Amino acid sequence: MRKLSELKMGQSGVIHSFENDEIFLKLMEMGCIPGETIRVEQIAPLGDPISISVAGYQLSLRMNEADSILISAESITSN
Numbered sequence: 001m002r003k004l005s006e007l008k009m010g011q012s013g014v015i016h017s018f019e020n021d022e023i024f025l026k027l028m029e030m031g032c033i034p035g036e037t038i039r040v041e042q043i044a045p046l047g048d049p050i051s052i053s054v055a056g057y058q059l060s061l062r063m064n065e066a067d068s069i070l071i072s073a074e075s076i077t078s079n
Helices: 021-029 063-067
Strands: 011-018 037-043 050-054 057-061 069-071
Touching (some): 011 021
Antiparallel strands (some): 011 037
């Protein structure tokens, strides 16, 4: 597993699970559900926040939120 926060701009992968139960529900409501493909679209100059696309939406996440999303390592691709 790798954390979403470790992916570089343009990389994508499949959400496996979450580490932080406190923001789990918030992320699920935004479309970040296990099995969904997520892509890092942009990273702010200072590294926080990051822009992602998931379930047909563009979202911004704080780095602490991205830290809690675990991506299946074998699903990671670069575009």
